[in-house]
Amino acid sequence: MKLLEERIQQDGIIKGGNVLKVDSFLNHQMDIDLFVEMGKELKRLFADCPINKILTIEASGIGIACIVAQQFHVPVVFAKKAQSINIDGEVYSTKIQSFTHGKIYDVIVSKKYISSQDHILIIDDFLANGCALNGLIDLVQSAGATVEGIGIAIEKGFQKGGELIRAKGVRLESLAIVDSMDESTGTIEFRHRA
Ligand code: 5GP
Numbered sequence: 001m002k003l004l005e006e007r008i009q010q011d012g013i014i015k016g017g018n019v020l021k022v023d024s025f026l027n028h029q030m031d032i033d034l035f036v037e038m039g040k041e042l043k044r045l046f047a048d049c050p051i052n053k054i055l056t057i058e059a060s061g062i063g064i065a066c067i068v069a070q071q072f073h074v075p076v077v078f079a080k081k082a083q084s085i086n087i088d089g090e091v092y093s094t095k096i097q098s099f100t101h102g103k104i105y106d107v108i109v110s111k112k113y114i115s116s117q118d119h120i121l122i123i124d125d126f127l128a129n130g131c132a133l134n135g136l137i138d139l140v141q142s143a144g145a146t147v148e149g150i151g152i153a154i155e156k157g158f159q160k161g162g163e164l165i166r167a168k169g170v171r172l173e174s175l176a177i178v179d180s181m182d183e184s185t186g187t188i189e190f191r192h193r194a
Contacts, residue, residue, distance in 0.1 A: 001037070001038065001041050001175040001176060003034065003037055004034065004037075004038065004153065004154075004175050004176045005176050005190050007022075007025055007031070007034060008020070008022065008154065008176055008178070008188060009188060011024045011025055012188060014181045014182065014183045014186060014188070015183070016183060018128070018156065018158075018159065018181075019100065020126075020154065020156065020178065020181060020188075022154070026060075026064075026125060026153065026154075027060050027125065030063045032067065035063065035064055035067040036067055038064065038067070038068070038153060038175055039064075039067040039068040039070060039071040040071060041175060042068050042071070042121075042123075042151040042173065042175070043068070043071035043072060045151070045173045046072075046121060046148065046149050046151065046171075046173070049119070049121070049148040049149055049171075050119045050148065051072055051074060051119055051120070051121045051148050051149075052074050052117075052118060052119050052120075053074050053075055053076075053077060053114070053118045053119070053120050053121075053145075054068060054069045054072065054074060054075070054076045054077070054120070054121050054122075054123055055076075055077050055078070055079065055109070055114070055120050055121070055122050055123070055136055055139070055140065056076065056077075056078050056079070056122070056123045056124055056136075057078060057079045057081075057096070057107060057124060057132055057135070057136060058078050058079065058080055058081060060124075060125045060126075061078065061123055061124045061125055062076070062078050064123055064124075064125055064153055065078065065123040068121070068123050068151065072121070077109060077113045077114060079107045079108065079109050079135070079136060079139060080107065080108050080109070081096075081105045081106070081107055082105075082106045082107065082108045090110060090111055090112075091108040091109060091110050091111060092108065092109050092111060092114065092139045092142040092143055093106055093107065093108045093139075094106075094107050094135040094136075094138040094139050094142070095107070095135065096131050096132055096134075096135035097131045098131075099126070099128045099129060099131065099132070107135050107139070109139050109143075111143070114139065114140065114143040114145050115143060115144075115145065116143060116144035116145055117145070118140075118143070118145035118146070119145070119146045119148045120140050120145055120146065120147055120148060121148050121149055121150070121151060122136045122137070122140070122147060122149070122150045122151070123150075123151050123152075124136075124150075124152055124153075125152075125153045125154065126152070126153065126154050126155075126156070127152045127154070127155040127156065127159075127161045127162055127165070127172075127174060128156050128159045128161055129159055129160055129161045129164075130160065130161025130162070130164045130165050131161075133150060133161065133165055134164075134165075137165075137168070137170065147170055148171070149170070149171035149172070149173065150165065150170060150171065150172045150173070151173050151174075151175075152172065152173070152174040152175065153174075153175050153176065154174070154175070154176050154177075154178065155172075155174035155176070155177045155178070156177075156178050156181075157177040157178060157179045157191050158178070158179060158180055158181075162174065162177070176190060177190060177191040178190060178191075179191040
């Protein structure tokens, strides 16, 4: 998506450890006009899917997921990072390793909000190694629900997550795929579909 790529080129900051900072429009301050365009594009890409719910993970997926949900007219459920001591039979739970902090979290969703009837679009801001998405897919499968697809704002194509998720046969659409980024020169290159 050209608009998003241009914004990443303009305002993205490459940090050590393969981290791309987009705090000025996506992860801290949020540009809602840009989010609306991202929502429309994901609606277009998944127009043929019977999506009745959106699932994301707190915190940084929530803003995008809400704007995407407005296009689909469906509710958003966000998976919560939980203290393991609180986990009981009322929730589906999984473990996710945070890319940015390295910590392993228990992540939960109440059984009230995902059921076997649901057709779910998973939304997140970034895809790196795929841990967050694997965890979210696991939660959906625990509920017996269907993953209709996954919509990502920024995929870092040089990390392994995209390949792993696509190899599972899950439909994954990333609005921008960064193929390489160089901290020393500030250069970012994008992958373009044929
Ligand atoms: P994964 O689980 O795919 O390794 O990483 C995805 C999660 O880590 C996303 O939910 C996102 O919050 C965070 N993340 C991964 N890479 C980056 C990055 O380069 N920049 C930012 N801001 N967050 C990232």
